Amino acid sequence: MVLAALPMALLPIVDRELRVVSRKTSLYWGRLLFAGIGIMTLCLSLLSKDVPSRMSQAMFLNLAMFTFVYCALAGVWATADCLSEERRGDTLGLLFLTNLRGIDVVMGKMMASSLRSVYGVVAVFPVMAVPLILGGVDFAEFCRVMFVLVVTLFVSLSLGVVVSSRSRSAVKSGAAVFFIMLGICLFGPLLALILELTPIRLSPSLVSWMSIHSPGFALFSSVDSYYPQFTFFYWASIILNMVLTLGMLSLACVFVQRGWRDQSSSEPVSTAARSPSPGRVRPPLRSLSKVRDANPIFWSLSRQRTKPKRVLVVLGVLGLLWLGGSWLIGEGFFNEANYLFTAFLVQLILKCWVGVEATTRFGDERRSGALELLLCTPIRIRDIVSGHWQSFYWQFFWPVFFVLLLDVVFLLDPLTSRVAFADSTLIYWVKIFVASMILFVVDLYALSWLGMWKGLNGRFVNRAIFSNLISVLALPWGGFILVAILVEETSLRHLFGARDEEFFLGVWFVLGCASSAYWAYLGRRRLVGELRRLAPFQAGDPRAAQE
Numbered sequence: 001m002v003l004a005a006l007p008m009a010l011l012p013i014v015d016r017e018l019r020v021v022s023r024k025t026s027l028y029w030g031r032l033l034f035a036g037i038g039i040m041t042l043c044l045s046l047l048s049k050d051v052p053s054r055m056s057q058a059m060f061l062n063l064a065m066f067t068f069v070y071c072a073l074a075g076v077w078a079t080a081d082c083l084s085e086e087r088r089g090d091t092l093g094l095l096f097l098t099n100l101r102g103i104d105v106v107m108g109k110m111m112a113s114s115l116r117s118v119y120g121v122v123a124v125f126p127v128m129a130v131p132l133i134l135g136g137v138d139f140a141e142f143c144r145v146m147f148v149l150v151v152t153l154f155v156s157l158s159l160g161v162v163v164s165s166r167s168r169s170a171v172k173s174g175a176a177v178f179f180i181m182l183g184i185c186l187f188g189p190l191l192a193l194i195l196e197l198t199p200i201r202l203s204p205s206l207v208s209w210m211s212i213h214s215p216g217f218a219l220f221s222s223v224d225s226y227y228p229q230f231t232f233f234y235w236a237s238i239i240l241n242m243v244l245t246l247g248m249l250s251l252a253c254v255f256v257q258r259g260w261r262d263q264s265s266s267e268p269v270s271t272a273a274r275s276p277s278p279g280r281v282r283p284p285l286r287s288l289s290k291v292r293d294a295n296p297i298f299w300s301l302s303r304q305r306t307k308p309k310r311v312l313v314v315l316g317v318l319g320l321l322w323l324g325g326s327w328l329i330g331e332g333f334f335n336e337a338n339y340l341f342t343a344f345l346v347q348l349i350l351k352c353w354v355g356v357e358a359t360t361r362f363g364d365e366r367r368s369g370a371l372e373l374l375l376c377t378p379i380r381i382r383d384i385v386s387g388h389w390q391s392f393y394w395q396f397f398w399p400v401f402f403v404l405l406l407d408v409v410f411l412l413d414p415l416t417s418r419v420a421f422a423d424s425t426l427i428y429w430v431k432i433f434v435a436s437m438i439l440f441v442v443d444l445y446a447l448s449w450l451g452m453w454k455g456l457n458g459r460f461v462n463r464a465i466f467s468n469l470i471s472v473l474a475l476p477w478g479g480f481i482l483v484a485i486l487v488e489e490t491s492l493r494h495l496f497g498a499r500d501e502e503f504f505l506g507v508w509f510v511l512g513c514a515s516s517a518y519w520a521y522l523g524r525r526r527l528v529g530e531l532r533r534l535a536p537f538q539a540g541d542p543r544a545a546q547e
Contacts, residue, residue, distance in 0.1 A: 018111055018112065018115065020112065021111075021112050021115050021116075026116070027115065027116055027119060030116045030119065030120055031116075031119045031120055031122075031123045032123075033120075034119075034120035034121070034123045034124055035123040035124065035126075035127065037124075038063060038123070038124040038127035038128070039127055041059075041062065041063060041066070041127075042059060042063070042127055042130055044482070044485050044486075045058065045059035045062065046059075053134070053135050053136040054136060055134070055136065056130075056131035056134035056135065056136030056137060057131065057136035057137060058136075059130075059131050059134075059136075060128060060131040060136065060137045060142075060145075061223070063124065063127065063128045064128065064145050064149070064219065065219075067121060067124050067128070067149055068148070068149060068152060068215070068216070068219055070117075070120070070121070071117075071121060071149050071150075071152040071153040071156060072152055072156055072181055072185055072215065072216075073156065073178070073181065074114070074117040074121075074153055074156045074157055074160075075156035075157050075158075075159050075160030075161075075177045075181065076156075076160065076174050076177050076178050076181075076462060076466070077174070077460075077462045077463045077465075077466045078113050078114045078116070078117045078157060078160060079109075079110055079113045079114055079157050079158075079160030079161045079164060079177075080160040080163060080164055080170070080173045080174040080176075080177045080462055081164060081170040081173060081174065081460060081461060081462050082109040082110065082112070082113040082160070082161060082164050083105075083106075083109055083161065083164040083165045083252075083256065084164045084165075084167045084168050084169065084170060084173050085170070085460075086109075087167075087168045088168050101253075101257070102252075102253035102254065102256045102257035103253045105256055106161060106165070106249065106252045106253050106256055107249075109161070110157060110158075110161050110249075113157075113160075114157045117153065117157070118153065121149060121150070121153055125146060128142070128145075128146075129142065137224075138224065140224075141222065141223065141224045141227070144222035144227065144234070145219065145222050145223075147222075147238065148215060148218045148219045148222050148238070149219075151215065151218070151238055151241050151242060151245070152215040152218075152219075152241070154245050155181075155184070155215060155241050155244060155245050155248075156177070156181055158244075158245045158248040158249050158252070159177055159180060159181055159184075159248055160173075160177045161248070161249065161252045162248040162249070162251050162252040162255065163176050163177050163180070164252075165251075165252045165255040165256050166255055170360075170460070170461035170462050171356060171360055171461060171462070171465070173462075174461075174462040174465070175356075184213060184214065184215070185214050185215060185216045186214065186216070187213075187214075188210040188211040188212070188213055188214055188217070189207075189210075189211045189214055189216070189217060191210060192207045192210050192211065194328075208230065208233045209233075211233075212233055212236055212237050212240060213237070213240060213241075213244075214237070215237070215241055217233070217237055218234055218237035218238055218241070221233055221234035221237065222234055295383060295386060295387040295390060296379070296387070297379075297383065297384050297386075297387025297388060297390075297391075298386075298387040298388075298390040298391050298394070299387075300387075301387065301388065301391035302390075302391055302394050307395045308394065308395050308396070308398060308399070311350070311353060311395065311396065311399040312398065312399060312402075314349070314353075315346065315350075315399060315402060315403070318345075318346060318349070322342060334413070336414055336426075336429050339410035339411075339413070339414075339433075340410075340429070340432065340433065340436075342410070343406070343407050343410055343433065343436060344436065346403050346406065347403060347407075347436065347440045348473075350396070350399060350400065350403055350440075350444075351440070351443050351444060351447060351469075351472075351473060352469060352473075353396075354392070354396060354444050354447050354448060354451070355447040355451050355465065355468050355469045355472070355473075356451075356465050357392075357395070357396075357451075358392070358447055358448045358449075358450075358451025358452050358455065358468070359451040359452070359454050359455040359458070359461065359464050359465045359468050360455055360461060360465075361388055361451070361452050361455050362452060362455045362456035362531075363455040363456065363458060363461050363464065364461075366456060366534070366535060371535045372535045375531075375532055375535050381528055381531055381532060382528075384531070385452075385527065385528060388452060389448070392448055396444075400441075400444065403440070404437060404440070404441075407433065407436075407437050407440075410433070411430065411433050411434075414426060414429070415430070428501060428502075428505070431505060432505060435505065435508070435509045438509075438513070439509065439512045439513065439516070442512070442513055442516040442517070442520075443472055443473065443512070443516050445516065445520050446472045446515075446516035446517070446519045446520040446523070447468060447469075447472050447473075448520075449519070449520045449521075449523035449524045449527065450468050450471060450472060450519045450520065450522065450523035451464075451465075451468045451523070452523065452527050453522075453523040453524075453526050453527040454467055454468045454523075456527060456530075456531065456534060457526075457530075457534065471519055472515070472516060472519050475515060476508075476511045476512045476515040476516075479511050479515075480504075480507055480508050480511055483504075483507050483511075484504060484507075487500070487503075487504075
């Protein structure tokens with residue numbers, strides 16, 4: 001008993017935070033959800049008519065890949081805002097008025113924020129052990145894969161903690177964790193792949209040394225097919241990532257211990273509060289009065305003149321990278337598959353940007369009390385929502401226009417080089433392209449409405465962003481994959497014959513449009529109907545549900 005209580009006495013914040021989290025029902029519902037998703041994936045894999053050993057191996061690898069992606073991104077929504085939230089509220093310094101140390105605060109916040117993610121991953125492990133019974137996976141391979149998943153999870157969580165210790169913005173810290181984790185997983189393998197496209201030839205050992213930092217490479221090396229030849233690199237990658245985890249946690253302890261004193265002074269002064277420099281000329285008041293008189297919300301949101309330019313700069317950088325790829329590969333780069341992939345990628349980036357921007361609109365105002373103060377004025381709910389929509393138009397109209405124009409250019413290139421409507425494959429490709437353009441606009445509309453509602457009602461910004469993107473973008477794909485598996489593994493495929501591709505395209509388009517229409521309607525109805533009721537309360541306040 002004394003030995004069990006000793007670690008908690010040494011880390012009092014951990015004890016307190018774990019007790020608070022353990023009383024939340026979302027912890028247990030989340031664990032049940034993760035286990036349910038794993039069981040559903042397992043049941044879908046059992047529909048395969050393949051040999052049991054090969055079926056179980058494919059089942060195990062699919063579950064491992066899905067779990068690995070979740071583990072790699074867990075730090076984005078779990079720990080990327082655990083310390084920056086305290087810095088924004090200027091409450092981090094209060095903890096250090098006692099005899100607490102940096103490790104107490106860091107470990108306490110990390111435990112409280114990451115317990116749901118850890119429980120969710122652990123809940124999937126028994127489901128992943130089912131292929132052991134079927135005989136396609138041995139126990140050693142299972143243990144190696146589980147080891148990689150746990151190490152990847154703690155790398156992502158520790159990265160979120162160290163980034164959060166140096167940031168005050170939830171969105172910026174979440175984006176930094178995402179891109180840094182993406183670099184950790186993909187930089188070496190992607191660099192090796194790019195070099196392989198050039199006359200430079202790399203030896204397999206050199207490629208392994210370049211990829212040793214990647215948890216994805218460790219997952220690849222843990223499979224029985226590759227483990228005998230990559231044994232050293234597997235354990236070296238595991239040890240390197242464990243050292244990286246400990247190093248990031250140590251840095252977070254140092255940053256928290258030293259950085260809390262100047263947290264108030266580190267806040268950048270807004271441009272509105274700064275006095276203009278002698279060489280800077282303020283814009284004439286008459287030029288802003290029309291916008292302010294038309295809609296004060298739009299005037300307030302449009303003061304940051306660089307917002308639309310940032311989106312255009314990102315699109316321009318992607319365009320330069322695309323041109324560099326075409327110069328590197330040559331004529332083989334210009335084909336329908338690459339056009340479609342580029343269009344989907346650019347559309348996805350812009351969708352995510354709109355989803356993030358929409359979700360961050362009302363959350364900060366509600367937490368600071370500015371939204372409640374705004375609603376005490378004669379301004380109407382309709383004017384507030386209209387001002388936000390005008391700011392969306394001001395920020396994203398030209399980027400959306402250029403993306404759609406790029407899609408049209410990609411669409412016209414093969415049509416002008418062939419006899420249009422003479423190739424059935426080309427016709428099907430055109431239908432996919434047109435459907436993706438329609439879904440692009442519909443998804444943007446849904447992400448805007450649902451994002452504003454999620455931001456108003458969500459307690460944590462990064463989790464609200466993740467919920468918005470998953471609801472609009474991922475759930476339709478999940479439904480489409482479910483329908484595709486049922487059709488492929490049952491006798492329903494014989495009903496369509498040669499037209500199964502047309503059927504799958506129709507299912508994808510209908511599911512996407514129906515899902516976006518539903519989320520847009522739900523977000524709009526709840527935002528307009530509950531904005532005034534929720535504004536006086538903090539997110540998560542039980543009094544808001546009783547009103």
